[in-house]
Amino acid sequence: MLAKSTNRLFSYLRRSPCPARRGTILHTDNIDDWIRSAASRRGKSPHRRFETDLHDGRWLMASETVLPNGWNLFVGVEITDLFQSEQSLRQDRDIAMKASQTDDLTGVSNRRHIMACLDDLLAGRSAYGPVHGCTCLIDLDHFKLINDDYGHPTGDRILMRFAEVVRQNIRPKDSFGRVGGEEFLLNLPVTTVDEAHWILKRLLDTVSKAPLLDSEPDLIVRFSAGLCGFVGGETSGQIYRRCDTALYNAKAEGRNRIQIARN
Numbered sequence: 001m002l003a004k005s006t007n008r009l010f011s012y013l014r015r016s017p018c019p020a021r022r023g024t025i026l027h028t029d030n031i032d033d034w035i036r037s038a039a040s041r042r043g044k045s046p047h048r049r050f051e052t053d054l055h056d057g058r059w060l061m062a063s064e065t066v067l068p069n070g071w072n073l074f075v076g077v078e079i080t081d082l083f084q085s086e087q088s089l090r091q092d093r094d095i096a097m098k099a100s101q102t103d104d105l106t107g108v109s110n111r112r113h114i115m116a117c118l119d120d121l122l123a124g125r126s127a128y129g130p131v132h133g134c135t136c137l138i139d140l141d142h143f144k145l146i147n148d149d150y151g152h153p154t155g156d157r158i159l160m161r162f163a164e165v166v167r168q169n170i171r172p173k174d175s176f177g178r179v180g181g182e183e184f185l186l187n188l189p190v191t192t193v194d195e196a197h198w199i200l201k202r203l204l205d206t207v208s209k210a211p212l213l214d215s216e217p218d219l220i221v222r223f224s225a226g227l228c229g230f231v232g233g234e235t236s237g238q239i240y241r242r243c244d245t246a247l248y249n250a251k252a253e254g255r256n257r258i259q260i261a262r263n
Helices: 007-015 031-041 084-101 111-122 143-150 152-168 193-208 236-252
Strands: 002-004 047-053 059-066 071-078 133-140 175-180 183-189 223-229 258-260
Touching: 084 111, 111 175, 111 183, 111 236, 133 143, 133 152, 133 193, 133 236, 143 152, 152 175, 152 183, 152 193, 183 193, 193 223, 193 258, 223 236, 236 258
Parallel strands: 223 258
Antiparallel strands: 002 071, 047 059, 059 071, 133 183, 133 223, 175 183
C-alpha cells in the first residue's frame, strides 16, 4: 500500500477502525495520545519492520519504507501460522523499544532517540535526499517562573501543549524531541539555514500569539532558539554544542528570539 506521509492520513487510518475493534490492536487507553506520539516518530527512519496482531486473531509482518517523494510504501504479510509465542515476545520487544525512545511526559522523542535521528542524518541514513540540513535547540523562556507562579502541574501541561503545537507545525520529515527540562531539539533535514529560520520564526509567532492553555488565558509562552546548519565532518555532539552556544546568546540578547550559530 502506498500512502502520503501526512499526520492527517495517519490519524484517519488509525482512528477509523479503532472504536469498532477492527484492524491492528493498539496497546493504549487513549487513542488520541497514541496517534500524536506515533505520528511524531513516523517517517523519521527510511525503513522499519514490525509485527502486529489484529482484532480478528491474525498476525502480520509489516514493513514501512519512506520513499524520496515523501510517500510511504507499506507491505504486510500474514504470519498467523508461525510460532505465536515467538511473535508475542518480539512484539513485547517492539513495545519496549518504543517506550525507550519516547519522552514520558510529552510523547515526543526522548533525548536518546532525537540524538539518534541526528546521527542518522549525518551518516546519510535519510530517505529525503542528500545529507544537508539544520538543527535547532529550543528552550522555553522564563519557565522556572511559570512553575513558581502557576505550579508544576501547569508547567507540565505547558510542556505537553508546546510539544503538540510544534508537532502540528513541522513537516513529516522533521524530527522533534525533548532533551531535558524545557529544552527541545528540532532536526530539519534538506533545509537551508534561511528556510530553517523562517520555519522557527513562524513557530515562534504561532506559540506566542495566544495562550497555550485555555485554563490560563493570561499565560503567554515564548521561546528562544539556537540554530545551526550542518557542517561536513561534524558529529552530533559538536552540532549540539554549537546550537547550545547560539541559544545562550539568544537568551543573553533578551530572549524570545532565534540566534543563528557561526560555522
